[in-house]
Amino acid sequence: MAFWLFKSEPDVFGWDDLVARGEAGEEWDGVRNYQARNFMRAMKLGELGLFYHSNIGKQAVGIVQVVAEAHPDSTADDPKWDCVDIKAVRPLPRPLSLEQAKREPALKDMVLVNNSRLSVQPVSDDEWAAILKLAGL
DNA sequence: GCCAACGTTGGC
DNA sequence: GCCAACGTTGGC
Secondary structure, three states: OOEEEEEEOOOOOOHHHHHHHHHHOEEOOOOOOHHHHHHHHHOOOOOEEEEEEOOOOOEEEEEEEEEEEEEEOOOOOOOOOEEEEEEEEEEEEEEEEHHHHHHOHHHOOOHHHHOOOOOEEEEOHHHHHHHHHHHOO
């Protein structure tokens, strides 16, 4: 069971938008980065991730679940781009800010902290546990 | 709005 | 196959 992090600009597509999709979830399309794509290809049905708001808020705000494994991105011209579908599971009682993650010793190796540009990232088991605790779950 | 970091592209 | 130029992302 692996854990992930999905980044999105909330003024384009935010947590509330994902919640509005309900159980069907949303195709996580538009990713045009090989690293991010490869992480999505590695995702298994039912795995969990964080939903992070970049630019505005700069905090992880909710937990999401993979509801469809990697499939061709319907918005891509090139078949090499795959994506998964995710749905909202629950909001974090206490959103985890980037600032907080940078301060937290347990999270100092998070990809989010060290490579801010990668839009789909893995989260280690230890990081996941630490984040849930900080988030009030 | 600026700029650093990073990835991609294309000329050689 | 190298590397300069360029575009994009995202924190500040």
